[in-house]
């Protein structure tokens with residue numbers, strides 16, 4: 001196909017990866033999902049932690065809700081928060097693997113690495129290894145049974161000074177995934 005402008009979706013691609021990228025491939029979407037796995041649920045907290053423009057965040061959240069990856073859930077009269085569905089939770093190994101690749105090939109050894117430990121491990125627990133597998137018990141634990149911690153709590157991601165929003169401060173301590181933040 002010559003001369004056809006490149007669209008924002010992948011309709012011409014007969015590939016499951018293209019179907020996945022239609023809903024998670026836009027800028028900011030994976031970071032929004034990462035925060036949802038951490039337990040961030042509210043629009044204002046996502047905005048404060050990500051510094052994403054309001055309109056962009058609204059758009060990404062709407063796409064994720066339409067795709068059945070997030071659901072809106074009331075937490076007070078007239079107020080809603082965003083929670084991962086089972087479909088969304090299935091993205092965990094992909095997100096972990098992408099972050100691990102970033103650690104190894106884009107970040108470098110010194111900065112900003114985060115660890116995920118199998119807190120509910122029957123064999124004592126260990127930091128997840130390749131494939132989001134627990135090296136102690138050999139299982140692929142679900143996110144609810146994982147605890148995350150920064151390798152160096154005083155180091156911002158990528159060696160920048162640490163951020164001071166409420167989510168960033170909370171994530172300096174060990175934190176169980178999916179437990180509401182901040």
Ligand SMILES: [Zn+2]
Pocket residue numbers: 118120121122123125126134135136137138139
């Ligand atoms: Zn384990």
